[in-house]
Amino acid sequence: MIHSIIPMDVIFGDSNATLAPRQMMQYKGQSVEVSQTENGYKIERLMSTDPKSYLDPALQVGCFVNYSQKA
Amino acid sequence: MKSENKVTFSVDAEGKDKEKEQEETIKETGSTTVENPRGNIHCLTIIGQIEGHIVLPPQNKTTKYEHIVPQLVGIEENRDVHGLLVILNTVGGDVEAGLAIAEMIASMQKPTVSLVLGGGHSIGVPLAVASSYSYIAPSATMTIHPIRMNGLVIGIPQTFEYFDKMQERVVQFVKRHSSTTPEKFKEMMLKTGDMASDVGTILFGEDAVKCGLINEVGGLSQALEKIYSMIEEGRKKKAGEQA
Numbered sequence: 001m002i003h004s005i006i007p008m009d010v011i012f013g014d015s016n017a018t019l020a021p022r023q024m025m026q027y028k029g030q031s032v033e034v035s036q037t038e039n040g041y042k043i044e045r046l047m048s049t050d051p052k053s054y055l056d057p058a059l060q061v062g063c064f065v066n067y068s069q070k071a
Numbered sequence: 072m073k074s075e076n077k078v079t080f081s082v083d084a085e086g087k088d089k090e091k092e093q094e095e096t097i098k099e100t101g102s103t104t105v106e107n108p109r110g111n112i113h114c115l116t117i118i119g120q121i122e123g124h125i126v127l128p129p130q131n132k133t134t135k136y137e138h139i140v141p142q143l144v145g146i147e148e149n150r151d152v153h154g155l156l157v158i159l160n161t162v163g164g165d166v167e168a169g170l171a172i173a174e175m176i177a178s179m180q181k182p183t184v185s186l187v188l189g190g191g192h193s194i195g196v197p198l199a200v201a202s203s204y205s206y207i208a209p210s211a212t213m214t215i216h217p218i219r220m221n222g223l224v225i226g227i228p229q230t231f232e233y234f235d236k237m238q239e240r241v242v243q244f245v246k247r248h249s250s251t252t253p254e255k256f257k258e259m260m261l262k263t264g265d266m267a268s269d270v271g272t273i274l275f276g277e278d279a280v281k282c283g284l285i286n287e288v289g290g291l292s293q294a295l296e297k298i299y300s301m302i303e304e305g306r307k308k309k310a311g312e313q314a
Binding site: 001002003004005006008011012013019045046048051052053054055061 | 113120123126127128129130131135137138141142144145146148149152162163164165166167169190192193194214216218220221237241
């Protein structure tokens, strides 16, 4: 249920746009959902039970996977 | 890929050097450099739409609750973080996700201060009042309006009842965490004349303080000063308990 000042048709206007395909991988000991871009794998979502990992700058959404640190 | 590796190694080497330096300082002087002697604060920015159970199309700027909620757990757990500053500029979004984040902020033990800049509309209102102390910029606005829907409705009385209950969750949360009354808040929600094609109220910075939603009109320096003074108070209290 959306409670917003933006009209629903503006929020969902371009709902035909396709999201980039995503895949799961292990990175720095955590499960991350990534999408493939020209510059490498971009983190889209972090799935972890360790609250500390959500404060790790390298695991933030939008960061690129650094291969040297891949677990 | 090779160049990426090189960058990482140099960063790692620098990090290790810094660690060594810190170790040496501890050995020599028995202390280490704290980033800020008044306390470290974590700044959380909540912008655009609050994204909940449905992934919103890419033209929306969103704040995703599945990232914010565990991040708040991390902040509460981390010994190096002493306070939380929430910066809001949101147009609203998912009711349940917004309330989930608001409840998390409200139940934190660490000092929390929120600052509304630009706008804190719809579900941004409970987010703004959730912290221990709230500020609003003089030019910022907050829109208070009812939860609504469009499209085909089947079972009108039931749908009305359901929407009323969802709205009541927002009203009750605002009542618990601000000095405004549910009657006044509902009155603002249903006011006519403020918005062209809708009911509701648009509150400017000072109006939000006058009606008891927000604690004070202010900006960044006031918000930072408040959070540092709250950290200091907490430290004094702890020292008093130990003595």
